[in-house]
Amino acid sequence: MATTSGPIPRIKTELDKRDRIGSLLVRLGANRNNYKVSPGLYALGRPDSESVVLVTANYKLTFDTLRKALNGLNAWLLVLDTRGVNVWCAAGKKNFSSEEVILQVKNAHLDQLVSHRKLILPQLSATGVSALKVKKGCGFEVVWGPIQAGDIKSFLAAGFQAGKAMRQVTFTLSERLVLTPVEISQTLKSLLWLIPLMFLLSGIGPDIFSLANLWQRGVPVSLAVVLGVLSGTVLTPALLPWIPFRAFSVKGALAGLLVGLGLMLFSLKTIAFLPALALILLTVTLSSYLAMNFTGCTPFTSPSGVEKEMRQAIPLQSVAACLGLILWFISAFVRTPV
Amino acid sequence: MEKFRYLPNVSTLKLDESLCIGCGSCTLVCPHSVFTMNEKKAHIADFDGCMECGACMNNCPVAAIDLRPGVGCAAAIIQSWFKGKVGVSCETETCC
Ligand code: SF4
Ligand code: SF4
Numbered sequence: 385m386a387t388t389s390g391p392i393p394r395i396k397t398e399l400d401k402r403d404r405i406g407s408l409l410v411r412l413g414a415n416r417n418n419y420k421v422s423p424g425l426y427a428l429g430r431p432d433s434e435s436v437v438l439v440t441a442n443y444k445l446t447f448d449t450l451r452k453a454l455n456g457l458n459a460w461l462l463v464l465d466t467r468g469v470n471v472w473c474a475a476g477k478k479n480f481s482s483e484e485v486i487l488q489v490k491n492a493h494l495d496q497l498v499s500h501r502k503l504i505l506p507q508l509s510a511t512g513v514s515a516l517k518v519k520k521g522c523g524f525e526v527v528w529g530p531i532q533a534g535d536i537k538s539f540l541a542a543g544f545q546a547g548k549a550m551r552q553v554t555f556t557l558s559e560r561l562v563l564t565p566v567e568i569s570q571t572l573k574s575l576l577w578l579i580p581l582m583f584l585l586s587g588i589g590p591d592i593f594s595l596a597n598l599w600q601r602g603v604p605v606s607l608a609v610v611l612g613v614l615s616g617t618v619l620t621p622a623l624l625p626w627i628p629f630r631a632f633s634v635k636g637a638l639a640g641l642l643v644g645l646g647l648m649l650f651s652l653k654t655i656a657f658l659p660a661l662a663l664i665l666l667t668v669t670l671s672s673y674l675a676m677n678f679t680g681c682t683p684f685t686s687p688s689g690v691e692k693e694m695r696q697a698i699p700l701q702s703v704a705a706c707l708g709l710i711l712w713f714i715s716a717f718v719r720t721p722v
Numbered sequence: 723m724e725k726f727r728y729l730p731n732v733s734t735l736k737l738d739e740s741l742c743i744g745c746g747s748c749t750l751v752c753p754h755s756v757f758t759m760n761e762k763k764a765h766i767a768d769f770d771g772c773m774e775c776g777a778c779m780n781n782c783p784v785a786a787i788d789l790r791p792g793v794g795c796a797a798a799i800i801q802s803w804f805k806g807k808v809g810v811s812c813e814t815e816t817c818c
Pocket of ligand 1: 753
């Protein structure tokens with residue numbers, strides 16, 4: 385689209401197949417760092433000098449959600465260089481910053497393109513952007529838009545008014561579950577060595593090292609590890625509001641206990657008390673630790689709170705993990721069938 | 723969001739009501755509706771809802787709000803323990 389400030393790319397408001405496949409891959413954790421949109425100004429529909437200017441991050445998923453939500457509207461979209469990171473996280477890292485807003489406003493010669501002096505910023509960018517600084521730096525006034533892109537149309541229709549519900553973050557089941565694939569793949573990347581190690585350790589027994597032991601004991605202990613991972617990265621996040629207690633480590637431990645007991649119930653006849661106890665301890669500890677790590681993905685845990693929780697939980701988790709491993713070792717030498 | 727509550731009485735959030743000029747910015751930017759406006763002054767209505775994101779402090783024109791902002795992320799906090807940095811944000815790829 386040709387304007388007084390030169391040509392400006394126009395964007396579609398419908399997503400095509402490539403967009404969808406791309407977003408699926410990102411959700412699964414593949415090349416997350418390369419899913420960027422070029423920063424700069426974009427035209428949505430046929431905007432003119434009166435049209436609103438919406439500012440957003442250059443994370444492709446954010447950009448896609450926004451343009452889809454704005455279908456049928458004429459607006460300017462100012463995309464910042466947030467290094468391909470979403471609004472909130474980029475604001476936390478200060479990449480979605482006052483300086484970046486000012487820079488992009490100037491680069492786009494926005495003051496010549498529009499007659500008004502207002503920028504609509506997503507509310508969640510307020511951790512990185514100071515409205516005062518933006519005003520001083522480029523003369524544009526910041527209007528805090530709603531949190532969800534889907535609310536923008538009603539926000540505009542209401543004359544830049546967002547109700548309390550639009551201003552509060554949510555953390556619904558689907559919002560939690562969409563995070564789990566990345567969580568699992570990241571966890572597996574760092575914990576994959578654990579399973580072969582457990583298999584090897586399981587081989588050690590009264591006859592020093594036996595392949596029969598390795599198999600017989602390796603399978604249940606690996607199962608305990610896998611269940612611990614699933615419990616901490618999927619079950620706990622999914623059931624988050626319904627599991628009692630506030631500390632994530634406790635929630636994770638409870639979920640792990642449930643899963644561990646379930647596994648034991650399943651294999652009641654084939655497993656003795658000592659190894660069973662060891663396996664439950666391992667599942668519970670892993671689940672508790674991973675659930676604690678999930679705090680980083682939630683929009684409501686405060687750093688002071690997480691730090692407090694960690695100071696109490698990490699020593700306990702370490703003790704439980706050591707105890708589990710020791711019991712698992714000892715149980716190999718105890719004369720009961722495993 | 724009332725369904726989700728984290729540990730109580732831990733936030734470093736402080737509001738000096740005597741400095742407040744009643745602009746209302748903090749009520750607009752807070753994602754947990756921690757503040758309410760009452761007779762041209764901001765009040766902390768839901769202290770335990772605060773997640774220490776720092777948006778309010780960042781946008782208060784008279785610096786009436788003070789807190790230690792950061793991300794509530796275990797991985798980031800472990801990092802800060804080792805590197806001794808305060809208020810680190812997630813540099814790891816594990817989170818956002
Ligand atoms: S730090 Fe964030 S959550 Fe806490 S009161 Fe300020 S804006 Fe609200
Ligand atoms: S942002 Fe500051 S001055 Fe404005 S209402 Fe809140 S506390 Fe008062």
